[in-house]
Amino acid sequence: MELLFALGLIAIKIALLIAMLLLLPLPLTWLERKLAGHMQQRMGPMRVGWHGLLQPVADGIKLLTKEDHIPAEADRFLFKLAPILALAPPFVVFVAIPFGETVSVLNAEITLYVSNLNVALLFVFAVIGLEVYGVIFGGWAANSKYAVLGSLRTCAQMISYEIPMGFAVVGVVMLAQSMSLVDIVRAQSDVWNIVYQPVGFLVFFVAGLAEAQRIPFDLAEAEGDLGAGFHTEYSGIRFAFFMVSEYVIVLLVSVLSVILFFGGWNGVLIPLPPLLWFALKVAFFIYVFMWFRFTLPRYRYDQLMAIGWKVLLPLSMANIIVTGIVFS
Amino acid sequence: MSRVQDRLGTWIGWALFADLASAFTLTFGYMFSRPVTMQYPDKEKWLPYSRYRGHHFLKRDEEGEIKCVACELCARICPCDCIEVVPYEDENGKRHPAKFEIDTARCLFCGLCEDACPADAIALGQQYEFSSFSSRDLVIGRDDLLGKPGKAMTGGGVVTARLNTEEDVLVETSEPHGYNWWRNIRRT
Known part of the structure; x- marks a missing residue:
């Protein structure tokens, strides 16, 4: 009976998580277009619903009813597989992400995470690394020069930025003496990690921008020179899969920044519910992502590689050494 | 000497992300400025000047x-x-x-x-x-x-309007003057 209850609880949590992750890109696209509009002195979507609030729904219906086109020379199996491969890892990662401590609902203690892995951080980085397969397969299978170029760029970019990203969080693991994300947040209950690890956060956030393939590092889908990069040939719902995946990764990098460097659900000054604190911080980081997008131009490809290998990697290594010397 | 100082200043600025900071404050300021969009033909319409050749x-x-x-x-x-x-x-x-x-x-x-x-x-x-x-x-x-209709008597304003769906392209307006659209243009 207890086992059944626990399994049911996990199933409910996973269902809620999937629903949240599938639905969250809708308001995020609206928000992104609104922010883009207002930063460029436009209004953004205004027609569908109040101030365009129903625009994502209209877009979704449009994408669902569009022709699902597969190029004649494409590798049909890989072409169909790639969007799923791109979509699945960001969803899987959220299994290990905690959203708060336990809450009591109807006299039952319920934890706000699906599982508290003791190697959660390692799991997150391992699984998110798999996302690159979707991109590479998508670009390769489409049999288009733009798509191949885009996926080759993504391949190089993701591999070179995962290293500084991984090194940047080593300092956090040293401070918390644990790789469990729940323990990392608990360790920050007094002082947030950003105080001790400003360089680590900088490296992590820049590498996160590159991981999420957002401006200024969106070389993979550089509209100006590559059409749409690896998803040039995708249309309809398969294209929507790639877009959802992109937004979930943005959410993931925001959530990781909050958990690793900004104290997770620990609040300061104002006593708000922990979950609300967490949501506010994540919302702020998502805003920062969009703010970056509409402020900065795109880096050139050699500059991108130079930043990754010549700046971020030495910085993250120096951060590890300094953290090790000071806190050991 | 001054050139060396300038270069040093530039480097210090880069190290402290001064260029990024100014860029972000600029876009943040723009986000709260009034949009210049004219919502034609649903809500607003442009009144031409008297010199307009329609x-x-x-x-x-x-x-x-x-x-x-x-x-x-x-x-x-x-x-x-x-x-x-x-x-x-x-x-x-x-x-x-x-x-x-x-x-x-x-x-x-x-x-x-x-x-x-x-x-x-x-x-x-x-x-x-x-x-x-x-x-x-x-x-x-x-x-x-x-x-x-003849030459415009007033002009350069944006008036509230609504699209007349009975006739194809006619937009109905009520007020004669409207607000000056150029007030929304931000000059820096």
């Missing part, structure tokens, strides 16, 4: 008689040959156009007909919403030209 119109004199004397100077000077005038003589011996057609599909709205007219009979008015599904509908006859 759709042609023919004028009448004080007795309500058409001013045009059918001298065909406008047809002669028209660079795209889009005006066709056929004169007739009425019972008082005055020349008037029996047929006065402008093919607005060909017209380039240069205003030379207005300049050439000796009787001050034709001018380019304020109307700019006359798109059509058929180029035949764009050939405007004499009686339609007499009914077209």
